[in-house]
Amino acid sequence: MNTEFSCQEMTEVVTDYLDGALPSEERERYERHLFYCAGCRTYYEQMRVTITQTGKVAREESLPPALRDQIVAQFRNWKRDHDD
Numbered sequence: 001m002n003t004e005f006s007c008q009e010m011t012e013v014v015t016d017y018l019d020g021a022l023p024s025e026e027r028e029r030y031e032r033h034l035f036y037c038a039g040c041r042t043y044y045e046q047m048r049v050t051i052t053q054t055g056k057v058a059r060e061e062s063l064p065p066a067l068r069d070q071i072v073a074q075f076r077n078w079k080r081d082h083d084d
């Protein structure tokens, strides 16, 4: 039983990880994957920041695309405020 999370699985469990809902064995597996996978580290950071800002963990299956849209929208707003 030493299977690693795939990147797909990482995106599925990120909310549970951030919510402290993962069993310790899976937390370790999650952190091990984060250690060697830059893509998942970036995704994790975006999720962490978003959840901190919204103050809650969203659980919809459609979260990744919605999250991406939100991040893009935030970036556009920031750019609009800083570009003339």
Ligand SMILES: [Zn+2]
Pocket (backbone or CB within 6 Å): 006, 007, 010, 033, 037, 039, 040
């Ligand atoms: Zn990964």
